[in-house]
Amino acid sequence: MIADRLARALEIAAAALLMALMAVTVIDVVGRYLLKTPLAGAFELTELLLSALVFCALPLVSRARGHVEVDLLVGRLPAGMARALGIAAAAISAVALLYFAWRLAIVALDLLATGARSNALAIPFAPFAAFGALACVLAAALGVLRETGR
Amino acid sequence: MTLSLIALAVLLALIFARVPIAFAMALVGAAGFASMRGWEATGAMVGAAVFETGRSYSLSVVPLFILMGAILAKSGIAHGLFAGADRLFGRMRGGLALATVLSCGGFSAVSGSSLATAATMSRVAMPPMRRFGYADSLAAGSIAAGGTLGILIPPSVIMIIYGLLTESDIGKLFIAGLLPGLLGLALYLVAVVVAVRVNPSLAPPVTRPEPMSGRDRLGVAGTLALFAFVMGGIYGGFFTPIEAAGMGAGFALLLALAMRGLTRASFAEACRETLIASAMIFAIIIGAEIFSAFVNFAGLPDALVGMVYDMDLSPWAVIGLMIAIYLVMGAVFESLSMILLTVPVFYPIVAQLDFGAGPLADPEAALIWFAVVVVVVTEISLITPPVGMNVFVLRATLPDVDLWTIFRGVLPFWIADIVRLAILVALPSISLMLLR
Numbered sequence: 114m115i116a117d118r119l120a121r122a123l124e125i126a127a128a129a130l131l132m133a134l135m136a137v138t139v140i141d142v143v144g145r146y147l148l149k150t151p152l153a154g155a156f157e158l159t160e161l162l163l164s165a166l167v168f169c170a171l172p173l174v175s176r177a178r179g180h181v182e183v184d185l186l187v188g189r190l191p192a193g194m195a196r197a198l199g200i201a202a203a204a205i206s207a208v209a210l211l212y213f214a215w216r217l218a219i220v221a222l223d224l225l226a227t228g229a230r231s232n233a234l235a236i237p238f239a240p241f242a243a244f245g246a247l248a249c250v251l252a253a254a255l256g257v258l259r260e261t262g263r
Numbered sequence: 264m265t266l267s268l269i270a271l272a273v274l275l276a277l278i279f280a281r282v283p284i285a286f287a288m289a290l291v292g293a294a295g296f297a298s299m300r301g302w303e304a305t306g307a308m309v310g311a312a313v314f315e316t317g318r319s320y321s322l323s324v325v326p327l328f329i330l331m332g333a334i335l336a337k338s339g340i341a342h343g344l345f346a347g348a349d350r351l352f353g354r355m356r357g358g359l360a361l362a363t364v365l366s367c368g369g370f371s372a373v374s375g376s377s378l379a380t381a382a383t384m385s386r387v388a389m390p391p392m393r394r395f396g397y398a399d400s401l402a403a404g405s406i407a408a409g410g411t412l413g414i415l416i417p418p419s420v421i422m423i424i425y426g427l428l429t430e431s432d433i434g435k436l437f438i439a440g441l442l443p444g445l446l447g448l449a450l451y452l453v454a455v456v457v458a459v460r461v462n463p464s465l466a467p468p469v470t471r472p473e474p475m476s477g478r479d480r481l482g483v484a485g486t487l488a489l490f491a492f493v494m495g496g497i498y499g500g501f502f503t504p505i506e507a508a509g510m511g512a513g514f515a516l517l518l519a520l521a522m523r524g525l526t527r528a529s530f531a532e533a534c535r536e537t538l539i540a541s542a543m544i545f546a547i548i549i550g551a552e553i554f555s556a557f558v559n560f561a562g563l564p565d566a567l568v569g570m571v572y573d574m575d576l577s578p579w580a581v582i583g584l585m586i587a588i589y590l591v592m593g594a595v596f597e598s599l600s601m602i603l604l605t606v607p608v609f610y611p612i613v614a615q616l617d618f619g620a621g622p623l624a625d626p627e628a629a630l631i632w633f634a635v636v637v638v639v640v641t642e643i644s645l646i647t648p649p650v651g652m653n654v655f656v657l658r659a660t661l662p663d664v665d666l667w668t669i670f671r672g673v674l675p676f677w678i679a680d681i682v683r684l685a686i687l688v689a690l691p692s693i694s695l696m697l698l699r
Contacts, residue, residue, distance in 0.1 A: 128534040131326060138509025142502050156320060164318035166326060170542035179539040180283030180546060181597050202282045209286035216310035242314050
């Protein structure tokens with residue numbers, strides 16, 4: 114399954130980002146006290162790593178049905194209706210995610226046009242917004258697939 | 264005001280139709296915002312909310328504190344904590360239940376997740392309690408309730424999110440949670456003692472504590488050291504509350520390796536859990552941000568402040584009303600989404616209430632105290648029927664225990680929580696005294 118491989122790849126990438134995020138703080142703080150040299154650009158590295166991590170992990174949540182839902186009512190419906198409602202809920206979620214993706218794509222184009230970069234390390238911002246747009250599309254697709262794929 | 268109420272009704276309808284809360288808030292918020300300011304402005308607001316939330320420096324604590332807890336949960340400290348607490352209480356009637364409450368409190372304080380605590384501790388504490396003939400209700404109740412203790416004891420992700428919403432000092436919020444958290448622990452211990460005294464059939468007379476292994480000792484020492492490291496680091500000024508998350512995660516990783524409790528598979532599982540939980544939280548924060556952009560533009564907080572002013576309510580009546588709203592909402596909502604939905608609307612009101620002279624005279628202090636009250640109410644909602652989340656987690660890990668047995672077992676703790684809420688509301692200085 115393509116979806117399985119994709120999820121696996123995202124998982125590994127996101128876990129690597131998570132370790133990097135932790136390492137940035139540890140290196141910065143330890144460097145500050147032991148070596149008197151804080152990590153250059155630790156603040157913006159944290160921000161950008163976090164951004165990549167969140168977008169990497171977002172499709173995984175949709176796939177694992179990890180979003181917070183209230184199933185108080187749906188749990189009492191007959192199976193057919195619950196399934197229909199599940200598909201409807203996934204479709205509504207997809208609408209929200211695709212709207213996010215569209216707006217992130219516009220943010221990415223704006224950032225590309227202005228050439229915005231981070232202060233200390235001059236990392237361009239646009240690719241992060243573009244990646245976010247892609248991730249939201251993936252999350253929408255995986256969410257709908259999960260409900261209809263059975 | 265009318266528009267806000269319609270939006271709230273649509274939001275609830277979507278949520279009950281099982282649309283994830285994050286997306287329901289985002290869609291209703293965007294549509295409401297667009298109805299007032301047009302889709303052009305809405306698009307800009309939504310784009311900024313999604314992109315800027317994802318790269319918010321302060322929110323880096325979310326994945327890192329969750330990682331710290333997830334690694335710790337996999338490393339086998341739970342057994343050590345339980346065995347250590349059992350040594351403390353072994354000679355008392357109901358000693359194992361007391362040990363369960365204490366170790367659940369410790370575990371949930373460092374893991375930051377009451378659900379993970381209920382899931383983990385039920386595997387550690389339930390089998391010995393059953394073996395020694397404890398009633399299922401007391402055994403399961405002490406696990407479900409004990410898991411809620413840690414939300415308030417620092418470091419607490421919920422407190423961080425409250426701090427971001429209200430622009431309160433996160434370090435002060437952590438300190439404010441400490442005494443109320445310990446008070447909760449003490450009252451839970453009292454609840455066990457009273458329950459066993461009232462109904463001695465709940466627990467056998469005395470059980471012999473099991474000896475602790477070297478690994479158990481390392482688990483206890485490591486957990487205490489982690490707590491001291493994170494809190495000492497923050498208040499000693501060595502690192503900020505934000506950096507504490509990364510440092511804590513690093514410490515937890517070293518501890519887990521020292522205990523040889525982490526396999527490749529369990530490390531991968533800890534990462535996976537962290538990623539999914541973090542992205543889920545970010546989705547909710549984004550949704551809540553879009554929704555509160557709408558609600559604020561529609562003037563709901565101002566309208567409510569005006570209403571409070573016109574009705575000439577006493578500040579305590581307002582606080583009482585808010586607590587009632589939380590208790591009702593808690594029957595449906597999970598804690599984080601409840602806080603994200605309500606705090607942006609409530610905190611401007613609390614900041615303007617005139618509590619007169621006393622500990623709450625300063626609006627900043629009032630907001631910090633309110634954080635404690637909100638978190639305690641949320642904890643209560645986790646064990647309140649019909650949908651207390653902790654109870655459901657426990658039900659999933661202990662399929663042979665009836666749901667109502669668990670709720671019956673939780674009752675003494677629920678009463679203890681209500682007593683604590685009353686004490687904290689009546690005596691705000693308990694939350695604020697360490698700040699001075």
